[in-house]
Amino acid sequence: MIKVSGLVKTFSKVNVVNNLSFEIGDGTIFGLLGPNGAGKTTLIRMMCGILKSDAGEVSINGLSVEKAKQHFGYVSQSFGQYEELTVWENIRFYAQMYGVNNTKKLDFLLSRYNLSKYRDFLAGTLSGGYKRRLALACALAHDPSVLFLDEPTAGIDPVTRKLLWDDFYALSMEGKTLFITTHYMEEAQRCNELAFLALGNIVAKGTPKTIKKALGNIKLYTVEIDYTPLITEYLSGIDGIILLNQFGDELRIMVRAEFRISAIEEILKDKLNSTNKLQEGSANLEDVFIALTQESNS
Numbered sequence: 001m002i003k004v005s006g007l008v009k010t011f012s013k014v015n016v017v018n019n020l021s022f023e024i025g026d027g028t029i030f031g032l033l034g035p036n037g038a039g040k041t042t043l044i045r046m047m048c049g050i051l052k053s054d055a056g057e058v059s060i061n062g063l064s065v066e067k068a069k070q071h072f073g074y075v076s077q078s079f080g081q082y083e084e085l086t087v088w089e090n091i092r093f094y095a096q097m098y099g100v101n102n103t104k105k106l107d108f109l110l111s112r113y114n115l116s117k118y119r120d121f122l123a124g125t126l127s128g129g130y131k132r133r134l135a136l137a138c139a140l141a142h143d144p145s146v147l148f149l150d151e152p153t154a155g156i157d158p159v160t161r162k163l164l165w166d167d168f169y170a171l172s173m174e175g176k177t178l179f180i181t182t183h184y185m186e187e188a189q190r191c192n193e194l195a196f197l198a199l200g201n202i203v204a205k206g207t208p209k210t211i212k213k214a215l216g217n218i219k220l221y222t223v224e225i226d227y228t229p230l231i232t233e234y235l236s237g238i239d240g241i242i243l244l245n246q247f248g249d250e251l252r253i254m255v256r257a258e259f260r261i262s263a264i265e266e267i268l269k270d271k272l273n274s275t276n277k278l279q280e281g282s283a284n285l286e287d288v289f290i291a292l293t294q295e296s297n298s
Contacts, residue, residue, distance in 0.1 A: 001026055002047070002146060002177060007056035009042055016042050018200035019056070024193070026145075029168060029178045031191030035293050038197045040181045041077065044150050047179070048074045060146055070098060072146035073139030077154065079131045081138060083124025087115055090123050091138050098142035109137040112167075129160040136164070147171065149180045153187065165190055185286045194285075198293040212288055217257045218242060220287060221278040225251050225268065234271050235264065243291045254283060254291055 002024040009017040016039045024030045034040050045051040047058050049065035060068035081090045091106050100106075110116045113133035118126060123134060132152060139147060153161040165187070168178055172192075180191065188194055189208050196204040196211070204214035225231070227246045235244055240259035245252040253264060261278055268274040283291075 001059075001061055002030075002179065003057075003059045004047065005057045005059075007043070007046060007058065008054045009039075009046060009051065010054050015200050017046065017053075020200075020202060021056075022195065022202065022205065024177055024179065026177055027172050027175050029172050029180065029190070029192045031188050031194045032179070032181045032197060033183070033188055033194065033289060034181075034197035038293070039200045040197055041150055043197070044074075044148050044179065044181055048072065048148050050074075070142065071144055072148060073142070073144040074148045075132075075135045075139050075150065075152050077150045079123075079135065081123050081131070081134055084122065086120050086122055087126070087134055088119045090134060091141055094138040095141035100142050105143075106141060109140055113137045129156045132156055132160070132164065136167075145175065146177045147179070149178060151181050151183065153182070153184070161187075185284070185289065188285050188289075196289055196292055203292045204288065208285060212283055212285060214288055215242070215254075215283065215291055218283070218291075219255055219257055219259070219261075220281050220283045221253045221255065221261055221264075222281045223251050223253070223264075223268070223274070223278045224249055224276050225272070225274050227251075228272065230272060231268075234267050238263075243287060243294070245287060245290060252281070252287060253278070254287055 005021050007017055007020045008015060020043065032040055032043070042051060046053045047065070049069070058065050061071050063071065082093070085093065087110070091109060095101070095106055110119060113136060115130065115133055115137060118130060123131065126134060136152070153164055172178060182188060191208065193207055194205065194211050195202050204211050226249055231251065232244060235241060240256045241253065242256065243254035255261065265278060
């Protein structure tokens with residue numbers, strides 16, 4: 001169980017984390033998404049005790065962060081292991097930090113993450129995907145019940161990403177709680193619970209299914225049309241249009257419920273010679289995410 005209460009962090013008089021409160025249950029895969037600069041890494045570092053909060057509290061399994069270090073593991077954005085040490089020396093070092101000397105257990109972790117064949121390789125010579133695997137193995141060396149993973153699959157190929165997510169599910173089934181930051185909408189869909197962070201505030205929270213309703217009474221339409229910058233020029237700024245999002249030859253348009261959609265069809269016909277009709281569809285996670293967080297990118 002993770003409990004966050006009134007967490008605040010200020011840099012240069014700006015609240016990077018703004019009075020956040022939430023709880024995460026045992027065995028949950030919790031995903032945190034937000035644009036660059038939204039406060040994701042600041043929040044996860046505060047929750048791990050790496051960065052001191054200005055106000056508020058974090059408890060893990062009923063203990064303060066300072067007393068709960070044996071209960072959690074942390075994988076940072078950047079590779080945090082020692083590149084001049086071997087794979088085995090790294091995992092043994094991290095285990096011994098927590099008083100763990102069970103070599104069979106450490107061997108199992110190497111096997112679990114397909115690192116046995118690289119046991120005597122210097123960590124700095126591993127590929128990006130295997131560095132991520134080593135970071136996970138080191139974080140699990142003391143068998144924590146909570147894992148904090150800051151963009152754990154960034155920069156790795158889709159096959160390795162899928163394998164890691166299979167393992168995340170397995171860890172969850174073992175009862176471990178995973179707190180994951182990510183930029184990938186496909187990964188967000190895999191989480192049990194989500195929160196969208198923008199300008200230090202949680203703007204939506206729930207399951208992937210329920211969070212799609214976070215915008216309330218809105219409608220989404222699609223139309224087949226090739227991209228041109230003129231679409232943005234003609235449609236941006238029109239009152240009632242919340243979002244324009246181009247996917248290949250499909251334009252996705254999010255509008256308020258009372259918006260007269262024929263007005264868009266008229267513009268597309270008169271300005272771009274498009275006679276295609278708009279079709280009502282359903283907002284996906286990316287639509288909702290961009291609509292809720294676009295202010296922080298402007």
